[in-house]
Amino acid sequence: MTRKLTRRNFLKGMGLASIVVAGGLVWRAADSGVFSTAQGAAYEPWTNWRDAQDPRLNLIRAAILASNPHNSQPWLFRLADRRIDVFADTRRTLGAIDPFLRELHIGLGAALSNLLLAARAEGYQSELTLLPIGADPAHVAQVEWMSGTPEASPLYAAIPQRHTDRAAFDPTRIISPEQWARLSELAQGFDDVSLRWMTDPQAVRFFCDRTLEATQAIIDDEQQSSDSFAWQRGSWQELQEKRDGLTYDAQGMGPVMTSIVKLLPTITKAQADRGWFEALRDRQLATTTAVGLIVTRDALDARQQLTAGRLWQLLHLQLTVEGLGAQPLNQLVERRDREIQLGGESHFGEVLTEMVGDNRWSALMPFRVGYPTLPTLPSPRRDLQAVLL
Ligand SMILES: Cc1cc2nc3c(=O)[nH]c(=O)nc-3n(C[C@H](O)[C@H](O)[C@H](O)COP(=O)(O)O)c2cc1C
Secondary structure (H helix, E strand, O other), X not given: OOOOOOHHHHHHHHHHHHHHHHHHHHHHHHHOOOOOOOOOHHHHHHOOOOOOOOXXXXXXXXXXXXXXXXXXXXXXXXXXXXXXXXXXXXXXXXXXXOOOOHHHHHHHHHHXXXXXXXXXXXXXXXXXXXXXXXXXXXXXXXXXXXXXXOOOOHHHHOHHHOOOOOOOEOOOOOOOHHHHHHHHHOOOOOOOEEEEEEOOHHHHHHHHHHHHHHHHHHHHOHHHHHHHHOOEOOOHHHHHHHOOOEOOHHHOOOHHHHHHHHHOOOOOHHHHHHHHHHHHHHHHHHHOOOEEEEEEOOOOOHHHHHHHHHHHHHHHHHHHHOOOEEEEOOHHHHHHHHHHHHOOOOHHHHHHHHHHXXXXXXXXXXXXXEOEOOXXXXXXXXXXXXXXX
16 A cells, blocks of 8 residues: 655654764765864874984984975985985975976975974974085985984974965054064075065055966966866865865865865865865965065075074964964966976066066065964874885
C-alpha cells in the first residue's frame, strides 16, 4: 500500500534529508579543513619554533617562518659547529613571475633576518657574509658565530605573530609620525637599499591604479598566470602534504567567506585569477592609504636583493609590534621583470621609474601598510628536515 504523503510525513522525510545533507556538509567541511584552520602538521613550525634541544636548530626554525614569495620557501640550510650556510633552493622558483630571482632573493634575505634575530636571542654573536661565496651562485649566505649574551628583542618575539595581511585595512586610522620614524629607522645602516613611503592620496591612487593594471597584465600572460597558480593550494589535503603555497585561510576573506570557499569544488585558474583581481580592487587597494617601497641601486643585483629582503622582514616584524598589518604588492615589479625577460616594451618599468622619481634608485619591493580589520592567519611551513642539507 502506498503511503499517503501527509504534511507530517513530508516533514519527517525532509528532516531525514536535512540530516543527510547536513551530515554530508559536516563531513565535507571537516575534509576541507573548515574546522581545522591553522592546525595540523603544516602549521606546527609556528608553535614549536623554539623547542629544539640543539639551539642552533632554533635559528633555522626561526628562519623558515620568514616572509617569502608565494610561500615557495626557496631555502636550504647546512649546519656546522659554529656556522650555518644558506642556499637558494632553485627547484622552488616562481618561473615567469620571478625570471631574475628577485623575489627568491628577497625571501632568502627575510629568512636571514629571522635567523640573525634568533642567533642573538640564543646568545650567539654572529657575523653575516653574503654572496658570492665560492663558485656556487645558490650559496647565498654564511652566518658564523661566537658565544655572546642572549638578547631577545621585541622583533624576535614577533616572529611567530607576523603574517601577511590580505584583509581590508581601516582607512580611518592614521599611522603616527612616531611610528613612521621607528619604521624608517630600520633602513639606516643598510648599504645600497633605501625606503620610500607614499601617503599622499594622489601618489597612493597612482600606485593602486597601476598595480591593478599590472595584475590584469599578469592574468593576461598565460605563462605568468600558470606559474602563479601552481602555488595555489586548493585542498586541505594538498596543503597538509606540501606544506607550502598560497591557502584560502591566508587570503583575508574573513571566516564566513573562507569557509564557503573551502566547501566549494576546487577552483580553476580562471576563477583564482578573477578572485585575486576582485579582492585586490574591492578590498585591498580600496582600503589602502599608505604604501611603502624598498628601492635599491641596482634591482638586478642579488646582494642588494638579499639586503632588501633583510630590511623587508625587519619592517614587517616592526609593523607587527606596532599592531599594523602589511601586504607586499609586487605585481608592478613582476611585470617590469617580465617585460625585460621578453625584451619588448617597458611600460611598467617606466611606471616604476616615475614612481621612484630619482634615477639613482630602482624599485624592488612595494607593499601596503595599515591598521588591520581582521586577525591574520599563518601560512603552512615545511619542517626542519625538509630544508636541512
Ligand atoms: C618577495 C616577496 C613578494 C611577495 N609578493 C606578494 C604579493 O604580490 N602579494 C601578496 O599578497 N603577498 C606577497 N608576498 C607575501 C607572501 O605571499 C607571503 O610572505 C607568503 O605567502 C608566506 O605567508 P606569511 O607572510 O603570512 O608567512 C610576497 C612576499 C615576498 C617575500
